[in-house]
Amino acid sequence: MSTSQTLGGATRCGRVIGPSLDKIIKNAAWRKHTYLVSSCKSVLDKLESLPDDFHDPSSVVAGLSSPDADAVLQPFLFSLDTAYSKVVEPALDCAFKLFSLSVIRGEIQSSKQDSVLFKLVNAVSKVGAMAEEPIQLAVLRVLLAAVRSPCVLIRGDCLLHVVKTCYNIYLGGLSGTTQICAKSVLAQMMLVIFTRSEEDSLADVAVKTVYVNELLAFTDKSVNEGSSVYFCQGFVNEVMAAGQGSPPPPPDVIQILLQNPETETVMTPDSPSFRGYEKNGEADSLTGDMSKMRQDAFLLFKNLCKLSMRFSSQEKNDDQIMVRGKTLSLELLKVIIDNGGPVWRSNESFISAVKQYLCLSLLKNSAVSIMSIFQLQCAIFMSLLSKLRSVLKAEIGIFFPMIVLRVLENVLQPSFLQKMTVLNLLEKMSQDPQLIVDIFVNYDCDVDSSNILERIVNGLLKTALGPPTGSSTTLSPAQDSTFRNESVKILVNVVKAMGSWMDQQLKMDETVWPKGSQIYASMDSNASQIGEEDCDTQPDTNPEAYDASMLEQRRAYKIELQKGISLFNRKPSKGIEFLISSKKIGNSPEEVASFLMKTAGLNGTVIGDYLGEREELPLKVMHAYVDSFNFQGKDFVEAIRFFLRGFRLPGEAQKIDRIMEKFAEHYWKCNPGSFTSADTAYVLAYSVIMLNTDAHNNMVKDKMSKADFVRNNRGIDDGKDLPEEYLGSLYDRVVKDEIKMNSDTLAPQSKQVNGLNKLLGLDSILNLVSWMQPDEKAHGANRVLIRDIQEQFQAKSEKSESAYHSVTDVSILRFILEVSWGPMLAAFSVTLDQSDDRLATSLCLQGFRYAVHVTAVMGMQTQRDAFVTSMAKFTNLHCAADMKQKNIDAVKAIITIAIEDGNHLQGSWEHILTCLSRIEHLQLLGEGSSPADTRYIPTTKAEVDEKKALGFPHLKKRGALQNPSVMAVVRGGSYDSTSLVKTVPKLVKPEQIKNFIANLNLLDQIGNFELNHVYANSQRLNSEAIVAFVKALCKVSMSELQSPADPRVFSLTKLVETAHYNMNRIRLVWSRIWNVLSDFFVSVGLSENLSVAIFVMDSLRQLSMKFLERKELANYHFQHEFLRPFVVVMQNSSSAEIRELIVRCVSQMVLSRVSNVQSGWKSVFTVFTTAAIDERRNIVLLAFETIEKIVRDHFHCITETEISVYADCIICLITFTNSKFEGDIGFNTIEFLRFCAVKLAEGGLFLNEKLKNDNISALKEDSSDGQSVTELDEQVSYWVPLLSGLSKQASDRRPAIRKRSIEVLFNILMDHGHLFTRPFWAAIFSSIILPVFNNMRSKTDMLFEESSSGDSPSSASLHTEETTWDAETSTLALQLLVDLLANFFSSVRSQLSSVVSIILAFIKSPVQGSTGSGISVLLRLADGLARSASEDEWTEVFLALKEAASLTFAGFMKVLRTMDDIEDVETSSGQSVDKDDLDDDNLHIMSYVVSRTKKHIDVLSQIVEVVSELYRRNQYSLPASHVDILADIFSCIASHAQQLNTDTVLRRKFKRACSVQNLTQPQLLNFENEANKSYMTFLQDMVTCNPDVSKELELESRLVTECSKVVKIYLNCTGQHQQQTKPIHWILPMGFDRTEEAKARTSLLVSSLEALCSLEAESLKRHVASVFPLLVDLVKTEHCSPQVPYALSNVLKSCIGPILG
DSSP: OHHHHHTTOSSHHHHHHHHHHHHHHHHSOTTTTHHHHHHHHHHHHHHHHOOSSOOOTTOSBTTSOHHHHHHHHHHHHHHHHHTOHHHHHHHHHHHHHHHHTTOBOEEEOGGGTTSHHHHHHHHHHHHTTSSOHHHHHHHHHHHHHHHHOTTEEEOHHHHHHHHHHHHHHHHHOSSHHHHHHHHHHHHHHHHHHHHHHHHTOSSSOOOOOOOHHHHTTTSOSTTOOSSHHHHHHHHHHHHHHTTTTSOOOOHHHHHHHHSSOOOOOOOOOSSTTTTTOOOTTTTHHHHTTSOHHHHHHHHHHHHHHHHHTOOOOSTTTTOHHHHHHHHHHHHHHHHHHHTOOHHHHHOHHHHHHIIIIIHHHHHHHTTOOOHHHHHHHHHHHHHHHHHHTTTOHHHHHHHIIIIIIHHHTOOSSOOHHHHHHHHHHHHHHHTOHHHHHHHIIIIITOTTSOOHHHHHHHHHHHHHHOSOTTOOOSOOHHHHHHHHHHHHHHHHHHHHHHHHHHHHHHHOSSOSSOSSEEEEOOSOTTOOSOOGGGTTTSOOOOTTTOOHHHHHHHHHHHHHHHHHHHHHHHOHHHHHHHHHHTTSSOSSHHHHHHHHHHOTTOOHHHHHHHHTOOSHHHHHHHHHHHHTOOOTTOOHHHHHHHHTTSSOOOSSHHHHHHHHHHHHHHHHHHOTTTSSSHHHHHHHHHHHHHHHHHHHOTTOOSOOOHHHHHHHTTTTBTTBOOOHHHHHHHHHHHHHSOOOOGGGGOOGGGOSOOTTTTTTTHHHHHHHTSSOOSSOOOOHHHHHHHHHHHHHHHHHHTSGGGOEEEEOOTTHHHHHHHHHHHHHHHHHHHHHHHOOOHHHHHHHHHHHHHHHHHHHHTTOHHHHHHHHHHHHHHTOGGGGGGOOHHHHHHHHHHHHHHHHSGGGOGGGHHHHHHHHHHHHHHHHHHTTOOTTTTSSSOOOHHHHHHHHHHHHHHHHSTTGGGOHHHHHHHHOOOTTOSSSOSOOSSOOOHHHHHHHHHHHGGGGGSOHHHHHHHHHGGGGSOHHHHHHHHHHHHHHHHHHHTOSSOOOOHHHHHHHHHHHHTTTSOHHHHHHHHHHHHHHHHHHHTOSOHHHHHHHHHHHHHHHHHHTTSOOOTTOOHHHHHTHHHHHHHHHOOOHHHHHHHHHHHHHHHHHSGGGOSTHHHHHHHHHHHHHTOSOHHHHHHHHHHHHHHHHHOHHHHHTSOHHHHHHHHHHHHHHHTOSSOSSHHHHHHHHHHHHHHHHHTOOOOOOHHHHHHHHHHHHHHOSSOOOOOOOOGGGTTHHHHHHHHHHHTTOSSHHHHHHHHHHHHHHHHHHGGGOOHHHHHHHIIIIIHHHTHHHHHHHHHHHHHHHTTOOHHHHTTOOTTTSOOHHHHHHHHHHHHHHHHHTHHHHGGGHHHHHHHHHHHHHOOSTTHHHHHHHHHHHHHHHTTTTOOHHHHHHHHHHHHHHHHHHHHHHHHHHGGGTTSOOOOOOTTOOOOGGGSOHHHHHHHHHHHHHHHHHHHHHHHHHHHHHHHHHHTTTTOOHHHHHHHHHHHHHHHHHHHHHHTOHHHHHHHHHHHHHHTOOOOOHHHHHHHHHHHHHHHHHHHHHHOHHHHHHHTHHHHHHHHHHHHHHHHHHHHTHHHHHTSOOSOOOOOOHHHHHHHHHHHHHHHHHHHHHHTSOHHHHHHHHHHHHHHHHHHHHSOOSSTHHHHHHHHHIIIIIHHHHO
């Protein structure tokens, strides 16, 4: 040991080499290996003399010069050349150490074959052929160490040779362990080489260690010898870790290795594994600009691809070594793709290599039916999808149908391992959300691509459903079940991935990507714009412009195009018409022909039929179609073959004739020298078609021979024969190779519409991979197809459609779901329905959950409802006797959905809540309780447990079989039925009950916590969701309550709980919630089921109590809305119990939360207002008690809110006064109104502008004359409702209430009128006071109208006291009105005219005593206004009196005309009149007229009295206008009185009527005398007291005229005037009547004479001519009283005498 330590000298390399040389010397055969021993000793001696500090960066051995390095390594070359194991082993061991410790350094390549390193690596590779396992393992160690060394760069064909060595060791390994080690070493080499190419560095590169077990996933499991995996893993780990402790390589060495990259022409090795795969200069264009390491990586990748494409020869088609080599190449390619980094995915050269070599390898190997190769294909394809899909769009579009879809869609005769491999691939795909989205965006939304995702989903659906019933299949039941479960699992993963992708995108508040999508453009720099043909359908590839909306357009375009294609395949003419009308193709024949030629999915047979039609458009299209081919230089048969590749000739001879005629014409045009004329080409073409049919149709038994064919075509060339050799050649080629369209070669399972099949020649590809070939031979035809496909790949990459889109807009999920939700729903539903396997059902329920999540969040209502409805049906709660564990799992899933996705369920909540309701129903039955027992009264937990313990036996006893509820549940029903059964015709069998009871145990898995959690979680729902939740819960609750046999309140209880949970939400949200709840409570509160209605109202009370705990700010109205259900139910309920309950509930709420009530007062008072008119006395009294407490104790709470609330309070009180129940309620209410007035007068009101405006509006509405109120004082705004209420009560039908209301109204105005402003007074008069007197005026008007219309007086008396005032009430009201006007005249003087008109109306009223009362009121008014009224105001009063008198005249005259039809019968004085002479009607009329006359006289007398009193008070200061009006009043009354008194017929009728009925006659004469006397007195006073006015108005003349009129009347009475007209023979004494009349007129005559005496002499002198004759007549007249002569004497003495004298 001590000797060996000194061997090799002091240098670092010597310490490594010395011991190995010594071992070689000892192990060598001295005779055979003399030169080796000598060389070893020479090197040892040399090493002893070398210094330790020498550094030469160009040397291949560290610490030595270049010559010394070559000499030192020479013994090892000799050792390896000996092929003697004892010598080879130490040499290999030393080489391993030299490479591992970085002692050897330098570049190794074939261009430097003289280099010692090249020789060393070459020698190591050669000994790998030794059939000794230790040697082979040592070679693997050395080669891996060499590749791993940071100081060695193996390049070009040398690297390939190293890989070949390991490759051959794998193929010829003596044991499974060696083979696995070789595979592991190769995989590790790939990692080292491609990791360095990624980093573009030798040193400081972290290389991942290969995981051996992963390499055995597809192959070599059979060669695993127990611990082989562990040994190989340790083997690789040891090599990779061997040089970790060595010093880092010098930078100058690394620099030398990496500088000056040279593109090397690869010299391929001699091994058949690599023979013939590289042509000189083939890779120059791709690797010229790359670094050395990347060039090597590219070269290695390319050769591995080519190696994987090698097929065995036809003679050795079972070459298993070739198959293993192919498999190993694919495995290494998989390692490379799996571990490729960013450079690999973005470098143009690497991407081109993948397209040119790897994709071609996958194409060729698709024809191999070896399972391991297929599995590797799928694995590599998955890696390409994950890493390189953005640059392999076209290639992936081909591989999907070729590798995945054709296997997936084969349902009847699939290979189990194949399909499981595809399903595993799809499972991996489904775990990448972005991959799923990208596939849909780039293929399903691409017009020229197949709907890959749609076909995947549909294929998974077919697999999940299994083979159709009745079809034959090669699958065993276990295999079929595995397929079904796997397909369902993948669908679940797909929808889960959608949800994950959606959630991720939605959570990104600010994404680093541009909004919409990103586009990874194709590698071709020219692919920047869309082709002209698709410019209107393909969106621009600008990242900013490309978004989901454009994808939607492309998708819609594609769907419509496919619709047109489908229509064409059924009815070609209509299909073309549809496509032209929808602008998918142009209307020119050339465009239609181009469409038929290039569009995918068209049926070739239909195309042929369409082209053979003789209509104008198809014929033109056929010509354009044929003209689009270029047959120049083509052989005739090949031209036909090329022409017919796109369609199938039709079966009709005429159609074939038209097509072939055009073909012949065009062919001859392209090749004019081929035949004499086009006729020759036509006949020959038709003959070739017939030959093709004859040769390849199995139905033809007698085949045409070559001689027959030649004979049939003689003379066709313008009478000449075509060369026989030419015709024979045609015959041979047609017979050997059938002329057929491309789609004729399709396998049956690939006949589905595929977007790329026709355009890219995929029909032939699918023929290539039809899995019908028994061997792995690459036939000539397949080589041609593959070459065509390569050309099409390249052509596709040059189109702009190859741009790859990566969308981040979640709205794209809508389109994905539109194509996938149906298959998913079908797969999940069918599996869940048919399978009881826990795993399968669990997967389906997960799928439902994820699907509901995605569709709900995306707002796809129809799809969401479909999934939720299906889940709800699968709970089987509607048929509990058939429930299973999977149904309980479905219930759990629904609860989970409700909690997790509640924010997006919207209308689907109804199905979920219905399930929860049915669960509770079943649990009640399971607890042993009948629904009637637990309908409204909740039980305690102890009671539930006790019932549950005895529940199931309880179901079996006590007639449970006859219980309709139990029978309904056991019998079951449809999911949609609200009540399972209404009538049960027969009993349920005991077996059914047993099954039901057994299934009830399953419900124990769902506790109350789970159920309640859904409702408690409602407080976490967003604003829209909670409204939808409440709506659904209301529907479910209504369904429960409307059940005729078994109404329940479970959902109603939960509704109340939900409202409690969500009461703290913001007002806007809570308002929306309550709008729903309010309508529900109203609907249920009006239910005919009294118990339900009571329960609902009590629930509403609880909510209201809870809600009123929160204070409401001013000007909000939510309390009012909240309490609205109480109002509506109170107003519409026919149940007295409900109405009483509402009153009690509202009373309790208000009195307990009175300080918090704001806008809720409105609803409260509305409830009490409704109660006030209720028919039940107890309800009225209960409501009044509450309103009494509110007004007495909490009046300030009412006035602190809006004015409308206060108005509602007053309306409520007024309504109580109208209660039909007699008692103290009405009077108490009126006193409350007075109390309210006192409270208002005390002040402390809090008002705002809005209240004022509201009050103004209310006042305007109540105003009868439309007077505008614009200056209301805020503090008096509250008076309007109070005063208006009392005003309306003045028309109450009850006299006591009327009278008291009037008294309180005017008392309030008198007591608190000083608070009112002038505008407010005007409003009070117009809207409150004046309407009070409407009844009085309406009665007067009505009586006058009745009188004037001539109706019988009896009709006038039909007006009852119930609707009008009596005289006492009217008088009281007028007195109060006058007092009010006088007291506040300064503020209300504008109302004088209204008041006067009211008084006059009362004076005119025929009510007993109204005249006198009215006059007294008028006098009272005059007294009150004595010092306040202005001249104009007095004018108004006087004019009113004048008008009243005039109206009285007219009305009375109409009354008198009612007696015109009564016969006038003269009676002598004292003569009795027989009562029988008059019928009852006449008597009644006459009696009425007499009565009216007396009243009329009284009215006018009172007017005269009033006027007299008024002028006497101010007779010295009355203006002329007033005097003139007053004079007119006196004059018209006097004239009217004279007119009545002089009507003798009227007087006779009065006398007759009074004598018959013992009535006193009207004092017409006295009335006349008093009227004239009053008039004369007025004139006399005016002349005396107001001479200026008298002179202005010439009152003296009017006085003289009036006195003259009186004298004349007296003279007529005494008969003096009649005597003057006849000759006087004698003077007869006056009769009794005249005497009495004279006596009555004496006083008036005396007055008139005294009036004349009072005139001044000058005044009298002016009128003496008219007066003196009358005085003379008086002298001659007999007088009944001495006063007349005396007065006459005075006149003559004092007046006439001085004038005459």
